[in-house]
Amino acid sequence: MKLWVTGYLAHELNLFNYQDERAQWLQRFLTCRLQEQIENGYDWFLFKGQLGVEYLAFRALLELRTEYPEIKIAVFFPYLQYGENWSEKNQLLLNEYKEKADYVATVSQYSYQNKEQFIQQENFLFQHSEGFFCIYDDEVKGVVQYTLRRARQYQEQVDNYSLFIYSLCDIDEFIREQMVDEWVE
Secondary structure: OEEEEEEOEHHHHOOOOOOOHHHHHHHHHHHHHHHHHHHOOOOEEEEOOOOEHHHHHHHHHHHHOOOOOOOEEEEEEOOOOOOOOOOHHHHHHHHHHHHHOOEEEEOOOOOOOOOHHHHHHHHHHHHOOOEEEEEOEOOEOOOHHHHHHHHHHHHHHOOOOEEEEEOHHHHHHHHHHHHHHHHHO
16 A cells, blocks of 8 residues: 655754754654554555655655565655755755655656646645655644645545544654653663
């Protein structure tokens, strides 16, 4: 089964250093939740190639491959030359997607033309997945709120399409539990 993974963009979380403590905690949370999905039968994980939650989930899956070598990662960029105007630092992260994913493609075979290419990308991902995994909290708005709204509409139209939505409160609770566990040990 295929699971589309997404969430907040890096700038929406003020996340500019993937080595900082917040990023590490978020990646640990994602590792645990994605491992649950692997154990539930998901073996392909689909991405748009964004920075933020998606990139941390991508890294989490790369780590999980040691325990679950059967999992596959696919990245579907919205258009040709996606990210070419990004900073050099961010282009290095984008290249990591390209180099380490099992499958990389673009949905549109043209360079950027208009926002419709992003809608086409999302339509493609809905049609080629059996589930939607997202980090989003109604208290903290972000671009992914529109994708989540579409995911809920898509779920109503399609049989057996699963949604896995995690809030920032879920992440906070996970961190508290982990800290208690580490303190007790």
